[in-house]
Amino acid sequence: MEFEDLYQEIILDHYRKPRNICEGDDTGHICVKHENPLCGDELSLHMKMNRNDTIKDICYRARGCSISISSASIMTEAVKGLKKNEAMELIETVRRMMHGEVVGDGLGDIEALQGVAKFPVRVKCALLAWMALKDALQSPYRQR
Amino acid sequence: MEFEDLYQEIILDHYRKPRNICEGDDTGHICVKHENPLCGDELSLHMKMNRNDTIKDICYRARGCSISISSASIMTEAVKGLKKNEAMELIETVRRMMHGEVVGDGLGDIEALQGVAKFPVRVKCALLAWMALKDALQSPYRQR
Amino acid sequence: MTENLVNRKEARIKYLDQDKISRDFPILKRKVKGRRLVYLDSAATSQKPRQVIQKISEYYERYNANPHRGIHTLSGESTEAYEGARTRLARFLNAPANGVVFTKNCTEAINLVAYSWARRRLVDGDEILCTVMDHHSNIVPWQMVAADTGVKLRYVPVTDEGDLDLSKLDELVTGKTRLVAVTGASNVLGTITQLESLIESARAVGALVLVDGAQLVPHVPVDFKAMGADFLAIAGHKMLGPTGIGALVARPELLEEMEPFLGGGGMILDLTLEGSKWIEPPWKFEAGTPVVAEAIGLRAAVDYLDEIGMEAIRQHEKKLVNYALREFAKIEDFHLYGELGPERHTATFSFNIGDSRGGIIHPHDVGTYFDSLGLAIRAGHHCAKPLMRRFKVVSMSRASCYLYNSESDIDKLVDAIHKARKFFTGV
Amino acid sequence: MTENLVNRKEARIKYLDQDKISRDFPILKRKVKGRRLVYLDSAATSQKPRQVIQKISEYYERYNANPHRGIHTLSGESTEAYEGARTRLARFLNAPANGVVFTKNCTEAINLVAYSWARRRLVDGDEILCTVMDHHSNIVPWQMVAADTGVKLRYVPVTDEGDLDLSKLDELVTGKTRLVAVTGASNVLGTITQLESLIESARAVGALVLVDGAQLVPHVPVDFKAMGADFLAIAGHKMLGPTGIGALVARPELLEEMEPFLGGGGMILDLTLEGSKWIEPPWKFEAGTPVVAEAIGLRAAVDYLDEIGMEAIRQHEKKLVNYALREFAKIEDFHLYGELGPERHTATFSFNIGDSRGGIIHPHDVGTYFDSLGLAIRAGHHCAKPLMRRFKVVSMSRASCYLYNSESDIDKLVDAIHKARKFFTGV
Numbered sequence A, B: 001m002e003f004e005d006l007y008q009e010i011i012l013d014h015y016r017k018p019r020n021i022c023e024g025d026d027t028g029h030i031c032v033k034h035e036n037p038l039c040g041d042e043l044s045l046h047m048k049m050n051r052n053d054t055i056k057d058i059c060y061r062a063r064g065c066s067i068s069i070s071s072a073s074i075m076t077e078a079v080k081g082l083k084k085n086e087a088m089e090l091i092e093t094v095r096r097m098m099h100g101e102v103v104g105d106g107l108g109d110i111e112a113l114q115g116v117a118k119f120p121v122r123v124k125c126a127l128l129a130w131m132a133l134k135d136a137l138q139s140p141y142r143q144r
Numbered sequence C, D: 001m002t003e004n005l006v007n008r009k010e011a012r013i014k015y016l017d018q019d020k021i022s023r024d025f026p027i028l029k030r031k032v033k034g035r036r037l038v039y040l041d042s043a044a045t046s047q048k049p050r051q052v053i054q055k056i057s058e059y060y061e062r063y064n065a066n067p068h069r070g071i072h073t074l075s076g077e078s079t080e081a082y083e084g085a086r087t088r089l090a091r092f093l094n095a096p097a098n099g100v101v102f103t104k105n106c107t108e109a110i111n112l113v114a115y116s117w118a119r120r121r122l123v124d125g126d127e128i129l130c131t132v133m134d135h136h137s138n139i140v141p142w143q144m145v146a147a148d149t150g151v152k153l154r155y156v157p158v159t160d161e162g163d164l165d166l167s168k169l170d171e172l173v174t175g176k177t178r179l180v181a182v183t184g185a186s187n188v189l190g191t192i193t194q195l196e197s198l199i200e201s202a203r204a205v206g207a208l209v210l211v212d213g214a215q216l217v218p219h220v221p222v223d224f225k226a227m228g229a230d231f232l233a234i235a236g237h238k239m240l241g242p243t244g245i246g247a248l249v250a251r252p253e254l255l256e257e258m259e260p261f262l263g264g265g266g267m268i269l270d271l272t273l274e275g276s277k278w279i280e281p282p283w284k285f286e287a288g289t290p291v292v293a294e295a296i297g298l299r300a301a302v303d304y305l306d307e308i309g310m311e312a313i314r315q316h317e318k319k320l321v322n323y324a325l326r327e328f329a330k331i332e333d334f335h336l337y338g339e340l341g342p343e344r345h346t347a348t349f350s351f352n353i354g355d356s357r358g359g360i361i362h363p364h365d366v367g368t369y370f371d372s373l374g375l376a377i378r379a380g381h382h383c384a385k386p387l388m389r390r391f392k393v394v395s396m397s398r399a400s401c402y403l404y405n406s407e408s409d410i411d412k413l414v415d416a417i418h419k420a421r422k423f424f425t426g427v
């Protein structure tokens, strides 16, 4: 468990200056809320899809630790503009990365999440935003 | 805990040749049964009192270990002819002896029970007959 | 005879390195009453190899911490070790790790099922089938359930040879039977029970099966999945592990459906003043600070057993049974209870010594006398009063062996039997 | 000021020999992330002195045996040691030895009362009074009783200062109240509760009182008889004892009247196929093989605590509280929960560090960061969700001290707080 692997500069940067925080109220067509009662992390994700199944807009509100917040920030940046199936693939890659099954190369800021895999107690934090995204993508309202 | 203190020759002698085993059926006016379900010791005591409150006759039937049987044998020999209050005093002396509170000197065969005090698990065995006697002496039918 | 030949052959290959094993158990160097201890009370609790004792000290000296959700290094290490012990035990028994609940002893494991399953599911008219051979710990919990719910208990009888009498099993296992609670091996007779038939009968009527594995798992290779039981209760301290540890092994689906038993910290997903949500099993059943050092010690015990091999241990015990039965047969006025032979016998022997007047020498006398010779045996009802009544005795003497006992210990036992009779009866 | 002067004076006389104490705890030599461990998680579980670790090894190496009614030497010794531990603990708490039941942790002790007393005695309409400050282990068992019996739970609220709010006690403790279940000290705030008032109120309406002593007994001299509670639950592993041990201390008359909890071997006077008779308490409540090594370890812990003296330990902790409160007060944007001052405070501190944007740095981040500096603290809800809600947070960071912590550990803590803020917020 290496501390520096967890709190990489990129992570801290996203945590200190989180991207894509929702502004205003009705911020998206699809809205999903996830929480982890054990650690108190809470995240609501708002998303708009284009007709051609690509993610048009995505933002979130969160309460949580640096890992869950930066992961949400990184995630929203990474998936904007992706097609649904591309996003689903990415979610799976990140999930496997968190469980130490693959190494995330060439994934930009996402790579910085790699270190979390060595901190089993923090994996859930890192995955919170991604699991919310998965839910959102599978939501029946997706095509609206 | 010294083995030889427990199994003194006198004890073994009473165990091998127990005295005052009841014969026949209706063997006394007072009849008390005591058992110790933990180790399976079982003893029934039959006793006749004289009008002047002395123990006229006493016998027992028992199933148990060498300690409980020899203690019953020793007890019946010791108390025959004693007055009620003398017997009660003796019971108390033996009880205190078993708990290491007094040393039983000049008590004849009873002294041989002294060693039991060092074996806390066996104290109940040694006291079985004496507690039965106490019950018998306190029984309301005593004067018959 | 062929069997014997085969055994002899295997001996050369499989039998245990007794010298090494006795060196591993520090207590076996102990002198009792001036003599080298001969420990024949493993059915009560086993001795512990230094490998186990050291792991426990190491835990306290290096990484003791409360495992629950701690994020500091020590807590991470202790969580890993504690959960690693669970996984290891599961592998040892071929059981799913999320079906392993740690308890403080085997009795608690059985009570967990009595409280969380039986009390919640069974009603007046339902039946639980126990056996006359079972330990109080696998009878009393069901009697308590019966008293509270009106469930009826029935008992499989025991034959003169010390076997479960399954001749009337059809009448005992019926549509009313909801649970069969049976020991895998008797702590008194050493009998290894007919689990296969019992589990098959229970399955046929849709009853669940709880196997009390306290005396089985230490001595016989056990495969939980292959066995087909729903619950298996074990006693860690009887299989070289420390005191304060047992486990309930269960099909995870069953645990999932069950209400929790002990309520408290560590089993809560969310709690408000109005009520609580539980986390998933097995943790749902482990309220409070877990038995961490104990689980770590048990893991070391399992490692030790596995290194020697449960098959080899079983083989060794069969050899002891063979030898002991042969030697016991030579003793006059000697009553051995349970005579099923090595294939159905763990190396646990209960007996009474005749006093040559038609009675017996009281087991407490036998026990104390044996102790004076350095032999540790148990005497009494062995928490199996129904079985005592079955054999019309109040108590028995019991000598129970484990991997660290050898044929020479049996020789000492036999010698002590002769001496005891002479001492107490004078002949 | 006068108070401070007095404290200073006492320092010279009573304060602990910190060097000797730290030498006694092998784990404190441990390096974490390259730095000497600073253990600030004793409220979760305490560390163990070598005196305790050695007694446990010695038990396994010299006289391990099942204590129940054994008549061989080892069993006699283990019985004596196990029962000796009971007597010793009773003396430590000024409680009757036959009122001490050993359990595997504090949670089991509380559940014992919930199952054997509350479930059997309370009915719909009765009330149990808990507090918002209590640990889940002293809430969930009563919630489970409530769900099964219809008993109603009520809760003593908590003030902003972290005290139990007794202003409306008259309305909370009424003729319907049958049990007051309250912690002696908060595992989060460090608050030492107003037991005297609570017990008095309960007495006035004939309700029983259970004190959760998990966080009280390790830190404050406790006299069970003088306290006047009916039940006191304790956690051996939080007072220098091993894992796997707790105890219920109770008035023996109450134990006498209660039904057993776990059924099994060791608590049976007689058993037939139809039912059972129990032996007397406390053994009636200790079914199965007891937690022997654990009780022996706890005894060594109690010896250790007594040698130092609980008064001296309390004094030491007051000094730490004084010092810590003074240092914490200097930190900006820092939220300490519970501010009752040293007389009502154990050396347990829960806090949150502001992130200078109006939020807080998540305790899990704080915990992980502190760990990188060698400081072991706990982060989360501390099994006290109602209390978290009361303070409108989801989690807190907690640093909890014990006799082996010194003012320099507080300095390191304060330093780490500053560093953490800088690290996470960049300012």
Ligand SMILES: Cc1ncc(COP(=O)(O)O)c(C=O)c1O
Residues within 6 Å of the ligand: C264, C265, C287, C288, C289, C290, D043, D044, D104, D105, D106, D107, D108, D134, D135, D137, D138, D183, D185, D186, D187, D212, D214, D215, D234, D235, D236, D246
């Ligand atoms: C106040 C309080 N009560 C009860 C408990 C539960 O104790 P245990 O973990 O020994 O069951 C704890 C500790 O976790 C506690 O702090």
Ligand SMILES: Cc1ncc(COP(=O)(O)O)c(C=O)c1O
Residues within 6 Å of the ligand: C043, C044, C104, C105, C106, C107, C108, C135, C137, C138, C183, C185, C186, C187, C212, C214, C215, C234, C235, C236, C246, D264, D265, D287, D288, D289, D290
């Ligand atoms: C067959 C059997 N079942 C259950 C038990 C109870 O196990 P424990 O003492 O671990 O609760 C024992 C041992 O005493 C046993 O021999």
